[in-house]
Amino acid sequence: MTHPGELLKKNSLYAGKELGQNFLSNPATAQMIVDRTGVDKEMIVLEIGPGLGAITLPLARACKQVVAVEKDRRIIPLLEEELANEGIRNVTIINQDILKTDIRELAGTKKLVVIGNLPYNISSQILFQLITIRQVVTRAFLMFQKELAERLLSPAGNRNYSRLAAVVQYASKIERVADIRPNNFFPRPDVNSTVLRFDFFETKGMGKEDEILLFSVIKAAFSKRRKTLHNAMADGELGLTKEIVGIALENAGIDPSRRAETLNVQEFIDLSKAVGKVSTNES
Numbered sequence: 001m002t003h004p005g006e007l008l009k010k011n012s013l014y015a016g017k018e019l020g021q022n023f024l025s026n027p028a029t030a031q032m033i034v035d036r037t038g039v040d041k042e043m044i045v046l047e048i049g050p051g052l053g054a055i056t057l058p059l060a061r062a063c064k065q066v067v068a069v070e071k072d073r074r075i076i077p078l079l080e081e082e083l084a085n086e087g088i089r090n091v092t093i094i095n096q097d098i099l100k101t102d103i104r105e106l107a108g109t110k111k112l113v114v115i116g117n118l119p120y121n122i123s124s125q126i127l128f129q130l131i132t133i134r135q136v137v138t139r140a141f142l143m144f145q146k147e148l149a150e151r152l153l154s155p156a157g158n159r160n161y162s163r164l165a166a167v168v169q170y171a172s173k174i175e176r177v178a179d180i181r182p183n184n185f186f187p188r189p190d191v192n193s194t195v196l197r198f199d200f201f202e203t204k205g206m207g208k209e210d211e212i213l214l215f216s217v218i219k220a221a222f223s224k225r226r227k228t229l230h231n232a233m234a235d236g237e238l239g240l241t242k243e244i245v246g247i248a249l250e251n252a253g254i255d256p257s258r259r260a261e262t263l264n265v266q267e268f269i270d271l272s273k274a275v276g277k278v279s280t281n282e283s
C-alpha cells in the first residue's frame with residue numbers, strides 16, 4: 001500500500017476531520033487485523049469507510065468479495081487506483097453514507113461479515129444499526145476509541161457499564177481483538193484505539209416488539225443514572241406512573257432502590273417483560 005500521507009499529497013487532498021479520517025498507515029497492523037478476523041474465501045465482507053484501502057487490500061485477498069461503503073467521493077479514485085495497482089478485482093465500492101445505507105438490501109439473501117475502522121463520532125450509531133439488522137450480519141470487527149471499547153466490554157456493576165453496553169451485550173458476544181497505538185495512523189489521532197469483535201445472536205422468545213420495549217426500558221433506566229430504578233423509570237419517556245413501575249419491578253423480583261448500572265442483561269429482559277405485562281393489564 002502507498003502511505004496515505006504520500007497519496008493525499010500527490011493528489012492535492014487532505015484528511016477530513018469531520019469524516020474522522022485517520023487512515024491506517026502501517027500495513028502490518030492492517031494485515032494483523034484482517035488475519036485476526038479469520039475471514040475466508042467463502043465470505044462476503046462489508047467494509048465501512050475503506051478510505052485509502054489499508055484494510056481493503058489485505059481483506060480482498062483473504063475473502064470472496066468486499067463491498068466497501070465510503071462517504072468521501074474525493075478519495076474513491078485513489079482507492080480504485082490502489083486496488084488496480086495490486087490487481088485486485090473483487091471489491092465493489094459504493095459512494096454512500098453508511099448511516100443512510102440499507103445494509104439488509106445490500107446483503108440480499110447472503111450473510112455478511114462487517115469490518116470497519118470507523119469515524120469515532122458515529123461508531124455508536126453504526127453499532128446500534130448493526131444490532132437491529134443482525135439477522136444478516138453474523139459478526140463485526142470494529143475499531144473504537146479505546147475508552148468506548150472499555151465501556152462496551154464492562155460488565156454490569158462496573159462504573160463504566162452503560163446503556164450501549166447493556167444493548168450490545170444483549171445482542172452479541174464481545175471480545176477484544178487488538179489495541180492499536182496512535183503511531184499506526186496518518187494523521188496521528190490523540191487517542192488510543194481498540195478493535196472489538198462482535199458475534200451477534202438472537203435471543204429465544206424475544207420478538208421484534210419485545211426488543212423495542214427492552215431497548216426503551218434500558219434507555220429509560222439509564223436516563224437518570226444517579227437515581228434509583230424506581231425514580232429513573234417513572235414519568236419518563238416510557239409514559240409509566242411510579243405505581244406501575246413499582247409493580248413491574250416487584251413482579252420482576254428487582255429491588256426498586258437499585259440503579260441501572262447494577263442490572264445485568266437477563267434482569268433487564270425480566271424487567272421489560274414485567275413492564276410489558278403490567279402496561280397491557282392497565283390499558
Ligand SMILES: C[S@@+](CC[C@H](N)C(=O)[O-])C[C@H]1O[C@@H](n2cnc3c(N)ncnc32)[C@H](O)[C@@H]1O
Pocket residue numbers: 019020021022023024025048049050051052053054055069070071072096097098099116117118119122
Ligand atoms: C478512520 S478512517 C479509516 C479509513 C481506512 N479504513 C483505514 O483504516 O485507513 C474512516 C473512513 O470512513 C469514511 N467515512 C466517514 N463517515 C462515513 C459514513 N457516514 N459512511 C461511510 N464512510 C464514512 C471516511 O471518509 C474514512 O475513509
